[in-house]
Amino acid sequence: MRLINTYQLGWFSTGRDKAARDLLTSVNSSIRLGEIKARIAFVFSNREPGESEESDLFLKQVESYGIPLVCFSYQRFKASKGAPITNQAGSLPLWRLDYDRQVMSRLQDFHPDLCVLAGYMLVVDEEMCHRYKMINLHPAAPGGPKGTWQEVIWQLIDSKAQETGVMMHLVTPELDKGPPVTYCTFPIRGKPFDRYWLELEKVPLTSPKRHDEENPLFKLIREHGLTREFPLIIATLKAFSQGEVKIIDGKVVDAEGRPIKGYNLTDEINELVKGQF
Numbered sequence: 001m002r003l004i005n006t007y008q009l010g011w012f013s014t015g016r017d018k019a020a021r022d023l024l025t026s027v028n029s030s031i032r033l034g035e036i037k038a039r040i041a042f043v044f045s046n047r048e049p050g051e052s053e054e055s056d057l058f059l060k061q062v063e064s065y066g067i068p069l070v071c072f073s074y075q076r077f078k079a080s081k082g083a084p085i086t087n088q089a090g091s092l093p094l095w096r097l098d099y100d101r102q103v104m105s106r107l108q109d110f111h112p113d114l115c116v117l118a119g120y121m122l123v124v125d126e127e128m129c130h131r132y133k134m135i136n137l138h139p140a141a142p143g144g145p146k147g148t149w150q151e152v153i154w155q156l157i158d159s160k161a162q163e164t165g166v167m168m169h170l171v172t173p174e175l176d177k178g179p180p181v182t183y184c185t186f187p188i189r190g191k192p193f194d195r196y197w198l199e200l201e202k203v204p205l206t207s208p209k210r211h212d213e214e215n216p217l218f219k220l221i222r223e224h225g226l227t228r229e230f231p232l233i234i235a236t237l238k239a240f241s242q243g244e245v246k247i248i249d250g251k252v253v254d255a256e257g258r259p260i261k262g263y264n265l266t267d268e269i270n271e272l273v274k275g276q277f
Contacts, residue, residue, distance in 0.1 A: 007038035010112030015058025134171035141165030180262030
């Protein structure tokens with residue numbers, strides 16, 4: 001199921017919301033325009049038809065693009081296994097390890113060069129991480145805060161950070177701890193941020209308003225990060241498909257095979273989002 005000399009992408013998504021559909025639309029369009037020199041070899045979803053209206057829309061979208069679709073419901077699989085049993089403290093339940101083995105079995109005829117977790121709402125186990133080269137989005141710059149995008153922003157605010165960013169990182173068994181693959185950064189000081197930093201300084205440290213998601217500074221940081229997410233994903237896939245960045249033996253390298261600490265796409269992303277703020 002591989003086309004010779006065509007870079008193959010595997011796409012993993014729960015397809016739970018409009019953002020998942022919009023991202024697939026953007027990447028598919030970029031492929032058709034020849035910007036990303038690759039094809040999506042398959043889309044895998046951990047939901048099946050009938051589980052959710054949102055995911056049903058996503059599955060229909062995939063089929064409309066003519067992309068091979070593989071569905072396997074983790075909820076139904078979990079129910080068939082009964083109550084989850086855990087191997088060790090903090091490790092995945094046994095049913096989850098079994099589930100990932102079933103997923104890999106269903107995908108055995110595909111041979112992707114790179115897999116993208118695009119709103120895939122399951123932690124990937126160690127076996128799958130070793131089987132595929134997988135990348136995922138994290139809403140912070142390399143070395144920045146960990147956690148959800150909300151937790152990242154609060155950590156940035158609490159630490160009075162000067163800048164942040166968005167990165168794609170290699171998926172490893174340790175959640176959100178894989179090495180940076182590509183990234184972009186942007187300042188959260190200067191215009192238009194400074195006025196909101198000044199306003200926040202007037203709010204008592206014990207006030208709930210400091211950690212209110214309606215906080216203007218919180219919303220502004222989120223807006224600037226979110227605007228860069230799709231462009232970074234597309235620029236990343238473009239760079240991989242053109243050989244500018246690679247993953248070899250679990251390490252991120254440049255076109256000459258030299259190890260790098262992430263491929264800096266800041267200038268390219270800034271150009272793409274120019275005029276949006």
